[in-house]
Amino acid sequence: MNTNNNIQDKIDSTLNALDTLNSVQVSPFFKDKTMQKMFAEKQVTSKSWSWFTPQLQLATLVCVVIVNVYAIRQINSAKYNDAISSFASDYGLNSDSESSFLKL
Template sequence: MKQNAEMNKKVKATFDSIESIQEVKVSPFFKENVMQKIRTASEDIQEVTWSWFTPKIQMATLVCVVVLNLIVFVDLQETTYDSNINSFAESYGLSTSTESSILN
């Protein structure tokens, strides 16, 4: 019973403290102000995201892509169909050897 009396005192003290809390006055436009700040912050983030991709960097990227394509195109022009077929056949052991062996 002693614990029950102490618990009742703690509960009564808690309820007394709740009754002493005063109502908080909030501006009626608080939500609108907060939402406006959030929208402004998200717009700033979107602007910063694409700001690194400036026209100079776009031009440099385009030049790199074109040069890479030209290098690959020239390399493909130099190789011939026969050399590709021969390398494929040699890779998979499908080619016939024209060398004469000692046993022949």
């Protein structure tokens, strides 16, 4: 029975230690703040395009327009048409000189 008293003494000392603990003071809005942080809807933003600022978009648009205007002028020039005609004739791609076996 001595071991039984020893165990009871340990239990009593443990319970007495709990009585010496001070109560914790918590902010009255702690629960509300925690719940708001847990269930707040987070906006998902794409970080891969964040570097593409409006200034960079404008500069890119200007470059694309300039390249397109230059390409259209080159296509409309006589040199381009002559070069394409000579290329087509060199490689036998002229549609007017060949007859197709699919024609009826």
